[in-house]
Amino acid sequence: xxxxxxxxxxxxxxxxxxxxxxxxxxxxxxxxxxxxxxxxxxxxxxxxxxxxxxxxxxxxxxxxxxxxxxxxxxxxxxxxxxxxxxxxxxxxxxxxxxxxxxxxxxxx
Amino acid sequence: xxxxxxxxxxxxxxxxxxxxxxxxxxxxxxxxxxxxxxxxxxxxxxxxxxxxxxxxxxxxxxxxxxxxxxxxxxxxxxxxxxxxxxxxxxxxxxxxxxxxxxxxxxxxxxxxxxxxxxxxxxxxxxxxxxxxxxxxxxxxxxxxxxxxxxxxxxxxxxxxxxxxxxxxxxxxxxxxxxxxxxxxxxxxxxxxxxxxxxxxxxxxxxxxxxxxxxxxxxxxxxxxxxxxxxxxxxxxxxxxxxxxxxxxxxxxxxxxxxxxxxxxxxxxxxxxxxxxxxxxxxxxxxxxxxxxxxxxxxxxxxxxxxxxxxxxxxxxxxxxxxxxxxxxxxxxxxxxxxxxxxxxxxxxxxxxxxxxxxxxxxxxxxxxxxxxxxxxxxxxxxxxxxxxxxxxxxxxxxxxxxxxxxxxxxxxxxxxxxxxxxxxxxxxxxxxxxxxxxxxxxxxxxxxxxxxxxxxxxxxxxxxxxxxxxxxxxxxxxxxxxxxxxxxxxxx
Amino acid sequence: xxxxxxxxxxxxxxxxxxxxxxxxxxxxxxxxxxxxxxxxxxxxxxxxxxxxxxxxxxxxxxxxxxxxxxxxxxxxxxxxxxxxxxxxxxxxxxxxxxxxxxxxxxxxxxxxxxxxxxxxxxxxxxxxxxxxxxxxxxxxxxxxxxxxxxxxxxxxxxxxxxxxxxxxxxxxxxxx
Numbered sequence: 001x002x003x004x005x006x007x008x009x010x011x012x013x014x015x016x017x018x019x020x021x022x023x024x025x026x027x028x029x030x031x032x033x034x035x036x037x038x039x040x041x042x043x044x045x046x047x048x049x050x051x052x053x054x055x056x057x058x059x060x061x062x063x064x065x066x067x068x069x070x071x072x073x074x075x076x077x078x079x080x081x082x083x084x085x086x087x088x089x090x091x092x093x094x095x096x097x098x099x100x101x102x103x104x105x106x107x108x
Numbered sequence: 109x110x111x112x113x114x115x116x117x118x119x120x121x122x123x124x125x126x127x128x129x130x131x132x133x134x135x136x137x138x139x140x141x142x143x144x145x146x147x148x149x150x151x152x153x154x155x156x157x158x159x160x161x162x163x164x165x166x167x168x169x170x171x172x173x174x175x176x177x178x179x180x181x182x183x184x185x186x187x188x189x190x191x192x193x194x195x196x197x198x199x200x201x202x203x204x205x206x207x208x209x210x211x212x213x214x215x216x217x218x219x220x221x222x223x224x225x226x227x228x229x230x231x232x233x234x235x236x237x238x239x240x241x242x243x244x245x246x247x248x249x250x251x252x253x254x255x256x257x258x259x260x261x262x263x264x265x266x267x268x269x270x271x272x273x274x275x276x277x278x279x280x281x282x283x284x285x286x287x288x289x290x291x292x293x294x295x296x297x298x299x300x301x302x303x304x305x306x307x308x309x310x311x312x313x314x315x316x317x318x319x320x321x322x323x324x325x326x327x328x329x330x331x332x333x334x335x336x337x338x339x340x341x342x343x344x345x346x347x348x349x350x351x352x353x354x355x356x357x358x359x360x361x362x363x364x365x366x367x368x369x370x371x372x373x374x375x376x377x378x379x380x381x382x383x384x385x386x387x388x389x390x391x392x393x394x395x396x397x398x399x400x401x402x403x404x405x406x407x408x409x410x411x412x413x414x415x416x417x418x419x420x421x422x423x424x425x426x427x428x429x430x431x432x433x434x435x436x437x438x439x440x441x442x443x444x445x446x447x448x449x450x451x452x453x454x455x456x457x458x459x460x461x462x463x464x465x466x467x468x469x470x471x472x473x474x475x476x477x478x479x480x481x482x483x484x485x486x487x488x489x490x491x492x493x494x495x496x497x498x499x500x501x502x503x504x505x506x507x508x509x510x511x512x513x514x515x516x517x518x519x520x521x522x523x524x525x526x527x528x529x530x531x532x533x534x535x536x537x538x539x540x541x542x543x544x545x546x547x548x549x550x551x552x553x554x555x556x557x558x559x560x561x562x563x564x565x566x567x568x569x570x571x572x573x574x575x576x577x578x579x580x581x582x583x584x585x586x587x588x589x590x591x592x593x594x595x596x597x598x599x600x
Numbered sequence: 601x602x603x604x605x606x607x608x609x610x611x612x613x614x615x616x617x618x619x620x621x622x623x624x625x626x627x628x629x630x631x632x633x634x635x636x637x638x639x640x641x642x643x644x645x646x647x648x649x650x651x652x653x654x655x656x657x658x659x660x661x662x663x664x665x666x667x668x669x670x671x672x673x674x675x676x677x678x679x680x681x682x683x684x685x686x687x688x689x690x691x692x693x694x695x696x697x698x699x700x701x702x703x704x705x706x707x708x709x710x711x712x713x714x715x716x717x718x719x720x721x722x723x724x725x726x727x728x729x730x731x732x733x734x735x736x737x738x739x740x741x742x743x744x745x746x747x748x749x750x751x752x753x754x755x756x757x758x759x760x761x762x763x764x765x766x767x768x769x770x771x772x773x774x775x776x
Contacts, residue, residue, distance in 0.1 A: 006653075008612040010719035013649070015711055016616045020642070021286055022707035023623040028279055029699035033632050033687055035677055037275055039639050042670065043623065044282035046646050049662075051289035057653050060310075061296025062724045064742045066289075067658045069240050069298060071739070072747075073285060074665045075754050076247045079761035080278055081670055083251050085677040086768035087271050090261045092681040093771070099685075103268050115748060124749070131756060138763075181749045218767050225760050232753060241750040248757045255764030270768075316713040 006058055013054040021047035034091075034098050038084050045077050119176050123183040125166035126192050127231045130199075133159025134224035141217055149217045153207045156220050157200060160227070164196040171591070175599050180299055181238045186595035188235030190447045191367040194454065195234060198360040199227045201458045201570065205352035205465075208566040212469065215350055219259050223356065226252035230364035237375070239288050239298040242368055243281075250277045250332070253361055257349040269341075269348020276331050276341040284328025290321040291376060300375040307378055322377055322384050326391070329369040333362060335425065336395040339418050346414035347474070351465035354410060358417045358461070359454045366424060366450060374431055374439070389429025389527055395422030396534040403541050408474045409464045412541065416500060417457065419538060424449050426515050426531060430522040438522075440597045444589065445514040451588055452499065452507030452581050459574030460496040463489055466563050479545055481553025486561040490549050492571045499578045501542040502535045507581035611652055619645030632685040636674045643667040654726030657736045 027040030049070040056066025177183030232245025258270025294314045334342040399419030406412040427442045471478040483490040499506035519528030622641030643666035650659035730738035
């Protein structure tokens with residue numbers, strides 16, 4: 001294709017994904033509220049999606065597979081978070097809490 | 109997509125027959141569950157078991173089929189056949205277990221078809237050759253498992269175990285997906301067949317990214333397989349879940365995850381060489397050591413079995429370390445060791461959990477003191493437990509011994525003897541806590557009159573099947589090794 | 601690489617800055633409900649990025665699913681649980697320090713690996729990728745030809761999530 005190269009370097013896009021991934025990881029490991037832990041994990045999934053869409057345009061062999069993959073990821077993430085939040089509701093009903101530190105019936 | 113794919117003329121029945129049967133049974137059971145809301149609904153479980161048996165028949169008919177893939181996505185090859193049969197057998201055992209469990213405890217009837225859908229996910233993980241499909245299958249299994257662990261919503265232990273499992277599982281799949289995205293990026297394809305051809309070139313052009321992709325995928329699956337730095341959820345989820353579901357997590361879900369990990373690593377990273385797979389060896393070593401040593405002080409039987417299953421995952425991971433060293437002609441032996449150990453592990457683990465469940469129901473406690481006097485109360489169950497525990501520890505004449513023996517021989521063969529030594533040493537450690545159990549089993553109960561331990565015919569059948577499986581594989585391993593040896597693991 | 605300040609580059613840096621800011625704010629604010637709001641910012645930033653890359657359909661889906669459904673779902677969960685919840689400030693406990701060091705190290709390693717890699721520069725345009733069709737149509741063709749089986753599996757996954765969420769969130773009579 002004779003199209004001009006995409007002006008934003010691939011590395012910058014991936015770096016954004018990497019930073020988001022690490023922010024999400026840090027949040028997932030340190031946050032006390034369970035909902036925020038889940039949200040942080042969503043952030044990590046978003047970082048993976050940014051990678052996928054970037055690679056689908058700028059990767060070694062660009063193809064639409066990456067975009068389709070990211071659509072699947074979104075659906076899966078939605079299913080996962082629905083179940084996750086239902087679990088948190090079940091916990092809240094029993095313990096009136098939504099914090100990591102109150103998960104203490106079993107020893108960690 | 110350059111190749112036109114004719115949707116209608118694909119060998120669907122041959123490539124995904126078991127999956128179609130199990131999914132169809134799942135939907136039928138779901139609809140019947142909506143219709144019949146009253147009374148004893150355990151016949152739904154029986155129906156599910158019939159579906160799984162039908163799927164098993166389909167899987168065995170196509171056991172030796174020529175590798176074929178529908179839509180370049182999912183299909184049958186030796187690898188898929190072996191793991192599908194393993195998954196379906198453990199599904200059958202788990203369903204038999206729930207049949208007894210649901211008679212005595214209040215667990216929502218929905219769990220029956222959730223298990224079936226989870227089995228569909230597991231079968232997908234075993235037989236797919238596409239990263240997207242593998243990921244979706246993994247999530248199908250995981251999401252169903254999160255629900256199943258926490259299904260007793262009035263029990264705080266169950267819900268807490270479910271939440272920890274869900275958080276760790278979601279973290280794991282995020283890491284896995286991030287790794288997959290890099291692999292897609294440097295190869296431009298999600299198809300494992302194409303990836304296996306592109307591996308070497310991919311690695312020589314993008315070494316750093318390949319290593320990151322490999323590690324991320326290994327760690328992501330490590331969360332699901334409860335390998336050691338990522339095992340924190342295991343004891344809590346295992347102890348909190350209803351016991352049949354615990355055995356489901358320990359056998360079926362682990363077998364499927366091992367199948368998926370094996371397929372991904374071997375297909376994608378076969379070319380880059382030994383040093384990548386070395387990481388798997390390091391994780392295996394840590395897992396064996398930590399798993400066995402943390403198990404030592406455990407008094408809660410389910411937690412002990414949980415840590416024991418962590419250690420067992422370490423043993424199964426050992427052959428993974430050798431794929432980089434071994435020539436591809438020698439891989440068949442490694443595949444054989446892994447699948448043999450998984451078969452052995454399935455029978456002994458389900459059996460051990462079944463007896464723990466009987467004791468838990470009888471005494472109302474999971475403390476290992478509940479074992480005291482078991483021999484007086486039911487000699488048959490005591491002997492069965494002895495067989496399972498000795499097999500888990502690796503005593504000769506049991507399946508567990510041969511499984512460990514084959515893995516040990518592999519380590520000698522491929523000059524990674526240090527892993528073999530760790531395997532041997534940690535097995536000796538494991539004898540210590542297993543023997544502790546046996547001492548209590550044969551100890552006399554202090555009270556004068558002894559009540560027999562009651563167990564339904566279903567549980568007796570389950571325990572008997574597991575005993576037969578454990579002993580048969582231990583005494584006549586050719587039963588399984590013979591069909592395995594004939595398989596063309598490496599093709600194309 | 602010859603660096604040109606064209607409009608996509610400027611747009612990218614603005615989007616990246618806003619997205620990262622939202623991420624960092626999410627980590628630092630106290631009230632849980634504000635955290636949920638900032639995560640919406642991250643989701644919208646990501647969708648803007650997808651539009652910039654020409655992946656229109658994924659961008660729209662991102663807004664619908666993430667910025668729409670998931671953010672609202674999270675808000676609901678916060679409202680249904682402890683909606684006054686606040687997050688205590690960062691404590692220098694050993695666990696938190698380890699997490700911080702681990703995350704920073706991982707970021708450094710990832711960034712170095714990405715930087716040291718020579719990514720391909722010859723790029724295809726999105727139009728070529730779509731093969732002359734509109735983007736949603738091209739995605740539909742790929743999805744229903746090559747990825748029909750995972751698509752069916754996702755439908756089972758959604759049923760499992762639906763049933764599972766109902767089982768878990770439903771109030772039962774026999775509460776302990």
